[in-house]
Amino acid sequence: MTDTVPDTAATHVLGIDSGGSGVRVGVARANAYGGSAAQNPLTGSPTPMSSTPLGWSSPPLGWSSPPLTWSSSTPAVVGARGIDAEDLLARVLPAARELLREAGARRLGAVCVGAAGMATLGDDLRARLPDALADALGVRRLALAADAVTAYAGALGQRPGAVVAAGTGLIALGAVPEGAAKGLGVASDPDDASRTGNAPSTGGASRTGSAPGTGGVPSAGGTSSTDAASAADAAAPGGDTRWAATGWRRADGWGHLLGDCGGGAWIGRAGLEAAMRAYDGRDGGSKPLLARLEAVFGPATGLPGKLYPRPDRPAVLASFAPEVGRCAAEDPVAEAILRTAARHVAEAAEAVCPRLESSEVALTGGLFRMGAPLLTPVREELAARLPGVRVTEAAGDPLDGALCVAAALAADELRLPRDPALLSVV
Known part of the structure; x- marks a missing residue:
């Protein structure tokens, strides 16, 4: 075409x-x-x-x-x-x-x-x-x-920033559109060089020399991590080696067995584990979450048989996330689960957000409809990890x-x- x-x-x-x-x-x-x-x-x-x-x-x-x-x-x-x-x-x-x-x-x-x-x-x-x-x-x-x-x-149109999309799973994607970095300040991140090997090339090469989300496919330019890091150090004020050029950067989105940390399935699984701990009498259990498990799924001992054979296990796990949100106001275990989830959300955003003065972070996806029990700790974590970066709701x-x-x-x-x-x- x-x-x-x-x-x-x-x-x-x-x-x-x-x-x-x-x-x-x-x-x-x-x-x-x-x-x-x-x-x-x-x-x-x-x-x-x-x-x-x-x-x-x-x-x-x-x-x-x-x-x-x-x-x-x-x-x-x-x-x-x-x-x-x-x-x-x-x-x-x-x-x-x-x-x-x-x-x-x-x-x-x-x-x-x-x-x-x-x-x-x-x-x-x-x-x-x-x-x-x-x-x-x-x-x-x-x-x-x-x-x-x-x-x-x-969520952001063509503005530089990061988007965290959270539903059953969770993925974060950051971008510097073409021309967005010109004339804009780049915030300093002295620890970043230890976390990243290179900066995305104009063609979208990732910190490992691969295009984000391609499972290790080399970038079109074939730039080595050493060369890319050197170029980034020369171009990025403050030593931020990630975003000297335009490109995409991805974090998580690896599925419920390998990642999606802080997503709906992650929260639901953590809530169900706390419920089962309460059933066993182990530390870290939550009786309110056990009561919600039994109200939703029936007797606790029957949960494995209802969960493990299901091909849609992530969705089933995520269906329990709202119950964790409902219990959080009165149950410290549920509250701690959501605070940990919020930390994972902020970590993903921090990993992909370009350090430009105009950068924004937008949150999108059904999980954030949980409201204040999750959004309040997310806002606190983002403020601590990305000071000065504006947090917005997704525009669309x-x-x-x-x-x-x-x-x-x-x-x-x-x-x-x-x-x-x-x-x-x-």
């Missing part, structure tokens, strides 16, 4: 969000991000603070008109080649055509497809979507993104992010870093 569509001809953009809980499609006007420059996610400018009941800043996306959307609760099929492009197309193309007709779209400027598993399961999408979408919709600009990237774009969700990326691409203003696994443009 080549960029042959004139910007002036683009009237609308299309966003597709394919996740574990279903598929969504959105259509918005290509210039739908109205309001002042500070409200426009395409500019990268800071958004004015606004007060919420919890005291968080909440940057609006600045829609001049809301997008039209369609959704299905059935996730895309995953087969031998990963996410099945034919299955995805069979569902989203009829929906897209209807939304475009309803919107009165004359010319589709760009499409962004954000998908869970794009990095490791996206081969079929990368092979088939460009031609299929060009043939079906006449679009010549396509961005293929991991769902973490569209979550980032939905991954579908908003897909539309934001598509609109930026249609306007030739996409500054989020390209990465073979995380964000590619074809």
Whole structure:
């Protein structure tokens, strides 16, 4: 595919969000991000603070008109080649055509497809979507993104910072968009050199010499950690070797057996363990959590038989996280679990947040709907670990992010870093 569509001809953009809980499609006007420059996610400018009941800043996306959307609760099929492009197309193309007709779209400027598993399961999408979408919709600009990237774009637009997405699991993603570091101060982090081997290259190389989230795939430039660290030391004031160049940085998202620390499954498992300790009479047990276990799952001795055979064990564990939140006000064990979870959230954010004076951290995902029992300690941990970094609520969700990326691409203003696994443009 080549960029042959004139910007002036683009009237609308299309966003597709394919996740574990279903598929969504959105259509918005290509210039739908109205309001002042500070409200426009395409500019990268800071958004004015606004007060919420919890005291968080909440940057609006600045829609001049809301997008039209369609959704299905059935996730895309995953087969031998990963996410099945034919299955995805069979569902989203009829929906897209209807939304475009309803919107009165004359010319589709760009499409962004954000998908869970794009990095490791996206081969079929990368092979088939460009031609299929060009043939079906006449679009010549396509961005293929991991769902973490569209979550980032939905939360912060193209501003530098970090996003922690927490639901059943937990992943943090940080970015310095192209041009964002120019003329901005870089905070000093004297301990960072011991934690990181190199800085992300412009192509998105990670601290280990691999693209984040690719499972060890070498970066396009092949830069060694020694060379990258030297270049970063020369370029970054204060010795912050991570963010001398634009790029992505990822932390966690490794699943409930290897990580996702502080996510819903992690909290639920910790709560159930405390309940079982109370049943046994061991230290660290919680009688309130035991009572909630028995109310939700039945007798404690039957829990292993109900949990271990389930193929959706992470979701079952995460279903108990709200019970931990409900007990936290009166139960010190539950409160301690959430405080530890908050520390994990802040650690992930700290690991990926660029040390720029304009950086923000946004929190997104269903876990944070738990409210004050989790958000209060998260705010305290973030303030301690990232002093001076503004903490915000996410401006939008991954579908908003897909539309934001598509609109930026249609306007030739996409500054989020390209990465073979995380964000590619074809």
